[in-house]
Amino acid sequence: MSYRPTHSGTGSASSSLRILEIVARFGTGTTAKEITDALRMPPATAYRILNALVGAEYLVRTSDLRGFALGHAISGLVTAATPPTVPTAARTAMEEFRRGNRFAVHLIMFRNASVRIADEDPDYPLHSVFELLRYPHASAAGKLMLAELGGSASPLPGGQLVKLTENTITDSDRLEEQLAEIRLKDQASEINEFELGSASLALPVRMPNGSLGAALCLTGPAERFTTIYAHAEAARELTLRLAPLLF
Known part of the structure; x- marks a missing residue:
């Protein structure tokens, strides 16, 4: 999986989904470096999207602040879809x-x-x-x-x-x-x-x-x-x- 740079809204949404997919696959504690390495995504882009996902509660930071986990909003989506x-x-x-x-x-x-x-x-x-x-x-x-x-x-x-x-x-x-x-x-x-x-x-x-x-x-x-x-x-x-x- 590699990152394809784009400035479109669709591209931003796609990048967000790819990050969520990596966190779901790697599990609680997934680090920003693991995400950027897996997606070959520029760190600045990754951090911008990560902060947005945390703000929207799709991701949460782990207690040691070193990694990320799926947040409450994702749980709500899964519950609604199941x-x-x-x-x-x-x-x-x-x-x-x-x-x-x-x-x-x-x-x-x-x-x-x-x-x-x-x-x-x-x-x-x-x-x-x-x-x-x-x-x-x-x-x-x-x-x-x-x-x-x-x-x-x-x-x-x-x-x-x-x-x-x-x-x-x-x-x-x-x-x-x-x-x-x-x-x-x-x-x-x-x-x-x-x-x-x-x-x-x-x-x-x-x-x-x-x-x-x-x-x-x-x-x-x-x-x-x-x-x-x-x-x-x-x-x-x-x-x-x-x-x-x-x-």
């Missing part, structure tokens, strides 16, 4: 609950203020996965997460409330009113907001410290939401069973 792990016992509990129901039961987990699909109902698979991951203001699970985060921390793309259907809430004040109600009721729902003809109820699965870790989502036809909601109590009992299995 599919959630669902223990067998939790999957079994989900399967038992699904039996006899004519609606979908999904397990959604939350990582770094983002939605992740943990256990999708095999009989009623999700149709709009991209929208579920991208637009939390439109789905019941996403609203549950936003209510936990608070309006100021809402991870909305470009700060915009995208209208997925004619019923999607795109007014920030209305959304905040709904989030306040979700915090009060400790559950979220949507009817025809995420997909026309569809409705969903999301109940929180909480970690030992009380923070939101996942959501149990019951989804089905909009006209059958009353039937879906009738299972809310049983679903909430399931969330209590799932919590110690997941966290």
Whole structure:
């Protein structure tokens, strides 16, 4: 691997990634000299990029200040990119609950203020996965997460409330009113907001410290939401069973 000098933003990003790759390969304590030797990179360039990576917490200096290690920001990226792990016992509990129901039961987990699909109902698979991951203001699970985060921390793309259907809430004040109600009721729902003809109820699965870790989502036809909601109590009992299995 050799360094190719460039003044472009793309080149700078590439150099940063190469440095991170070397630190990941060599391990904690990788020195600046080891990095420059491995990449054949000018020391001045390496130090400039290293300082930027440390400032952004992609790297941290070791306690003796002689080397570097991967930082918190990298851990967050790896965590977000890795599919959630669902223990067998939790999957079994989900399967038992699904039996006899004519609606979908999904397990959604939350990582770094983002939605992740943990256990999708095999009989009623999700149709709009991209929208579920991208637009939390439109789905019941996403609203549950936003209510936990608070309006100021809402991870909305470009700060915009995208209208997925004619019923999607795109007014920030209305959304905040709904989030306040979700915090009060400790559950979220949507009817025809995420997909026309569809409705969903999301109940929180909480970690030992009380923070939101996942959501149990019951989804089905909009006209059958009353039937879906009738299972809310049983679903909430399931969330209590799932919590110690997941966290």
